[in-house]
Amino acid sequence: MKKILVAISLLLAFGGAFANPSKKELFSRARDALKTSLEQQDYERSRQAIEYLKANLDEGAPLWDFEEYLALMEMGEYDEGIDIYANTRRIVLDTSYHPKQKVRVNPEDDPLHLYLYRAFSPFNKTVVDSMVNVVQNSNAKEENKELFTTLIYAELIVGLRTYRFNDGSGFAYRVIADTMAAEDFLNHAKSYIRKYSHTVHAQYLKDQVVPFVQNYMDKQREFRRDPIAHKYYTSGFGIYLGSWLGFLCGEISDVTETEMGTPFQAEVEFRVKRISLSAFLQLGMIVRYKETNSKLDRFYDDDDNDTVDETFGVTVGFTAYDSHYLRVEPFVGVGATYMPSMENERFGEYSIGPDWIIGSNVDFRFFSTNPSRIGAISTAWILRFKYKIMFGTAESSTVSNGGEYSPKYGAVHQEFGLSLGFNLW
Known part of the structure; x- marks a missing residue:
């Protein structure tokens, strides 16, 4: 209390005598007194001004x-x-x-x-x-x-x-x-x-x-x-377009044969650190059905009726290895395949769904830009080699056809793909 009284007296000496000065005015004088005493190196008075302001913090003293x-x-x-x-x-x-x-x-x-x-x-x-x-x-x-x-x-x-x-x-x-x-x-x-x-x-x-x-x-x-070293195993976005080659085997091969038409595949990929989520669409396999009830199997091979299958799905990948030029990414996923009808009286449209997918991507990063700083966006061109195998059951879209039961067939796709990709990462 004694220090406060001394400080008030000091402040009045600096600022002149006022009748009933407000607290705000006293606080302002205290700050002026602290500045002046510091300039004059009068540190005893500086201490008194500081103590006065600290003692009145709850009253709104500015310090x-x-x-x-x-x-x-x-x-x-x-x-x-x-x-x-x-x-x-x-x-x-x-x-x-x-x-x-x-x-x-x-x-x-x-x-x-x-x-x-x-x-x-x-x-x-x-x-x-x-x-x-x-x-x-x-x-x-x-x-x-x-x-x-x-x-x-x-x-x-x-x-x-x-x-x-x-x-x-x-x-x-x-x-x-x-x-x-x-x-x-x-x-x-x-x-x-x-x-x-x-x-x-x-x-x-x-x-x-x-x-x-x-x-x-x-x-x-x-x-x-190495300006892109911090980019390995990091997030990004990619688009891939390319071609593929494959064949269909399993029980379904008893009633079908396949050949490649004009194969096309497209893929969109989102990556967060080592985990990637991809969605893909592919076209290009021609499926011909053969008549299994005849004494001699024969194929419906009218080229005018050739139609291609459609496969789409999603996969989740894990980046097992990443470097300047090479990235290896195994993946699993699920998809569906539609094999359009050949317009014959015994076979409706077959589909395979779900397709359980296992495979791997091997990416060659043949060009990339250096980011301006850590965390800045970089672009890259990718050559992607893809292998995947898909397991499913082929089933007709109609329960029966002409009073006959449409059977189910186990089906396996084996596929190899090559795509050109553009990445933001």
């Missing part, structure tokens, strides 16, 4: 944690200032840290605020190096010197970005803002962790911040060596 830290550092109170700074930065760096603190009003850009931040715009490595030199040559504790150096380099590198939803809610996530001081940070952070492993700051630096920065820098170095 931000970072302002108090900057004022204390200017006053030479390095250990106290570093303690405030470390706890403030911990909010950004330590995801498990949720302090319960008094609400501090974030002030406008008044003269005190502009004065305290006068040397930090722009905030860059030159400014940070200067601050580090000041602290290293001060009488602060060695532990605080190391902690401050580590955290202020981290301030250049690690920041928070906030994502807001339309309803006003959102979340914050850490990002790498700059890498110029990354190696300095990693060296000092590892030194601090090694020397002061028992501290809470060492724990979150070791468990969260150092791995986050180290992983990012490792990726940057890899990117410089």
Whole structure:
């Protein structure tokens, strides 16, 4: 209480006597007094002004944690200032840290605020190096010197970005803002962790911040060596068009023979990391039915009636191997095949469904563009070799035909394909 009274008297001396000044006016005078006393290096009065503002935070006194830290550092109170700074930065760096603190009003850009931040715009490595030199040559504790150096380099590198939803809610996530001081940070952070492993700051630096920065820098170095290396086993989108060759076997071969017409296949693929989801359509196999009730089997082979089968389906693949030029992707899936009728009186339209699919893609990436940065889109041209085998049961679309039961036949497709693909990844 005594400090508060002294501070009020001090503020009245700076601002002139008022009858019944408002709290807002007193707070404004306190901030003016703090600025003036810092300029005059009257640090005893600076301390009184700070204590007065802190004592009235619940009443709306405008003082931000970072302002108090900057004022204390200017006053030479390095250990106290570093303690405030470390706890403030911990909010950004330590995801498990949720302090319960008094609400501090974030002030406008008044003269005190502009004065305290006068040397930090722009905030860059030159400014940070200067601050580090000041602290290293001060009488602060060695532990605080190391902690401050580590955290202020981290301030250049690690920041928070906030994502807001339309309803006003959102979340914050850490990002790498700059890498110029990354190696300095990693060296000092590892030194601090090694020397002061028992501290809470060492724990979150070791468990969260150092791995986050180290992983990012490792990726940057890899990117410089090979700009598309980080693209392997990643997400993307692809379109493939090509041709194929295959045959139909199993029980269905007792009543049919097949030949290739004009084969065509199309595929669309979405990829998330190692997993891909594809949808395909293929045409081109000609199926001719033979009369099984006659004494001598004969085929309906009127070319005018030749029709081709249609197969479509979806597959799920797993990227087993990926490199600059080669990707290997086994897959499983399900599909259906329709074999149109030859317009004869004994056979209706047959279909195979479901087709159970097993196969593999072997992709040759013969051209790709280098992304401008990690995470940027790259394009690639792919030559895809595909093998798949499909198991199913052929069944007529009509239950009976002319009073006769239409039997079911086991059917197996064996197919080899070649496609040209375009990828975004």
